[in-house]
Amino acid sequence: MSGISVDMRLEVPGFALDVDWRVGNELAVLFGYSGSGKSLTLRALAGLVRPGFGRIEIAGETLYDSSRRIHVKPKRRKVGYVAQDPALFPHLSVVRNVEYGLHEHPRRERRERALETLEALGIANLAERRPGTLSGGQRQRVALARALAREPRALLLDEPFSAVDNPVRQEMREVVRDVRERFGVPVVLVTHDMYEAYTMADRMVVYSGTGEIQVGTPCEIFSRPKSPEIEALITAERLWVTG
Numbered sequence: 324m325s326g327i328s329v330d331m332r333l334e335v336p337g338f339a340l341d342v343d344w345r346v347g348n349e350l351a352v353l354f355g356y357s358g359s360g361k362s363l364t365l366r367a368l369a370g371l372v373r374p375g376f377g378r379i380e381i382a383g384e385t386l387y388d389s390s391r392r393i394h395v396k397p398k399r400r401k402v403g404y405v406a407q408d409p410a411l412f413p414h415l416s417v418v419r420n421v422e423y424g425l426h427e428h429p430r431r432e433r434r435e436r437a438l439e440t441l442e443a444l445g446i447a448n449l450a451e452r453r454p455g456t457l458s459g460g461q462r463q464r465v466a467l468a469r470a471l472a473r474e475p476r477a478l479l480l481d482e483p484f485s486a487v488d489n490p491v492r493q494e495m496r497e498v499v500r501d502v503r504e505r506f507g508v509p510v511v512l513v514t515h516d517m518y519e520a521y522t523m524a525d526r527m528v529v530y531s532g533t534g535e536i537q538v539g540t541p542c543e544i545f546s547r548p549k550s551p552e553i554e555a556l557i558t559a560e561r562l563w564v565t566g
């Protein structure tokens with residue numbers, strides 16, 4: 324079974340996150356105000372933070388279940404995670420950066436898989452370059468390649484375009500759409516950019532900031548917000564996006 328299911332409560336100092344949503348094998352966008360818990364949700368999916376209780380499933384496998392005391396470690400979750408900062412190793416070439424994390428494979432296979440992934444993302448020509456010589460968009464493609472080389476069951480993207488300018492941002496949106504189609508895994512993208520959410524999402528998960536969550540297609544969310552809080556969140560941007 325493909326897709327992602329989250330039903331959890333997670334508390335950090337000064338904030339409590341209580342979410343319950345499910346998406347299929349599609350491009351899902353977590354949208355909402357800064358500080359509403361979108362990035363925290365992604366970190367819980369990746370296993371980087373542990374909920375207080377609840378359940379998380381990806382591709383039919385239970386990764387966290389408080390009632391059964393299941394908490395799969397991050398390295399065993401087989402999810403790709405890309406943050407705002409691509410966090411590439413500056414002393415390694417592009418291909419060596421992509422190979423990182425494939426240590427369980429023989430060296431020759433690591434190189435082959437890394438080069439195949441770079442080719443799929445259209446940056447095989449950068450294989451021997453160092454990250455410091457790359458543009459912002461190129462570095463984000465390398466970070467995507469590194470995440471995808473592990474053949475993840477889901478790809479988690481935490482505002483990966485926020486540090487690049489608009490032309491590169493548009494280019495990266497197309498790259499992510501292509502990744503979703505080519506690799507056939509669910510993608511969860513965090514953004515607070517309404518245009519990005521509306522134009523990219525197969526399904527939106529809207530975080531109101533007050534605990535209210537709505538899941539639906541962009542058209543469903545815009546035409547039938549389920550609460551005043553969610554309506555207030557999207558109203559300011561609606562005319563700009565649809566007009």
